[in-house]
Amino acid sequence: MAPRLHLLRTTRLLNRSYATASSSSTPPHFRVFDRRIKEAQRTRAALSPHSRTVDYLRDTIASRLAERLLLITRPLPHILDLGSGACHIAKSILTDPTLSELIPRINKLTCTDASSTLLHRDDTEPWAQSSPFELERLCVDEESILSDPTNFPYPADTFSAALSASSLHWINDLPSVLASVNTLLRPDSPFLGAMVGGDTLFELRTSLQLAELERRGGVSPHVSPMADTRDVGGLMDKAGFQLLTVDVEDFVVDYPDMARLCMDLGWMGEGNAVLGREMGGIGRDVWMAAEAIYKELHGNEDGTVPATFRIIYMIGWKKGAGQPQPLQRGTGQVSLKEALANVGPSGGKKEGNGEKDGNS
Secondary structure, eight states: OOOEEEEEEEOSOOSOOSOOOOSSOOOTTOOOBOHHHHHHHHHHHHHSTTGGGGTHHHHHHHHHHHHHHHTOOSOOSEEEETTOTTTHHHHHHHHOGGGGGGGGGOSEEEEEESOHHHHTTTTTSHHHHTOSSEEEEEEOOGGGTTTOTTTOOOOSSOBSEEEEESOGGGOSOHHHHHHHHHHHBOTTOEEEEEEEOTTTTHHHHHHHHHHHHHHHSSOOOOSOOOOOHHHHHHHHHHTTEEEEEEEEEEEEEEESSHHHHHHHHHHTTOOOOBTTOOOSOOOHHHHHHHHHHHHHHHOOTTSOEEEEEEEEEEEEEEOOTTOOOOOOTTOOSSOHHHHHHTBOTTSSBOGGGGOOOTTO
């Protein structure tokens, strides 16, 4: 049975929070993920014959991000795709008819990824062979785009736009990487990112945690910590971006069982890469308990199990001349108190300019 993907749009604040990014300065030695292991996982996934069968999530996210780029009507001669995987954004632009308007506005798209195997996985695909714009691939770790000029040849103020889909959640020092992206952009140029975060895979998390508490009396991290929606705006602001926009989408995928979900995550290269994780697989007793808990707490009526992927989209602009700016404090012409006095309980304007109605 193939996975079924559903989309839920949401603007509510998260009710559950498993891990949040700190608003304080990130120390240079701060590390949560083993980047070497993550690169190996992505390379192994790219070599798997199942690799392309699990592109459904990354392709969807890349397409959603490119749709947001459509709203920016200016020419975009040189775009950076940070953590591009198998160039999913380029694939979406070149194969989705609804995104064809972007093609004549792009001269060059530079794709980067830490895994050379994954980056070049689709080199021979028809869409890659016939691209009307230059498609450049650079094997470089997202965390070293500015610190290693031998791998990344572009200086500051180079790119007219920067994108990143589905890779930011594996970066240790996200504030520094976002600041580097800001440096690479030309003035008044946008950064559009999409990262997995918040409530992602809460069904799997809770099932494994309850199973381990029952069978082992404690829990170990099987799913990586993720940033919360409320932190992303702060991170973007700290990196120097202006005119920030953050929104959220939930993708719910139905799987035949928990085993298929975990296999798909492995084929995506999304295995556990947390430092200090327990080595080895999950014990048989814990696995069987987790499967039963998953179906009991979250299972669908048809016997499948849902998995939620929460995608946090962010848009920010590098500071530049001519951008809209907020008025200086104290220059307002209307009192907020007076404005609120004329607003009714439902948000509409009160009748009679706030005076008592004679029929009351």
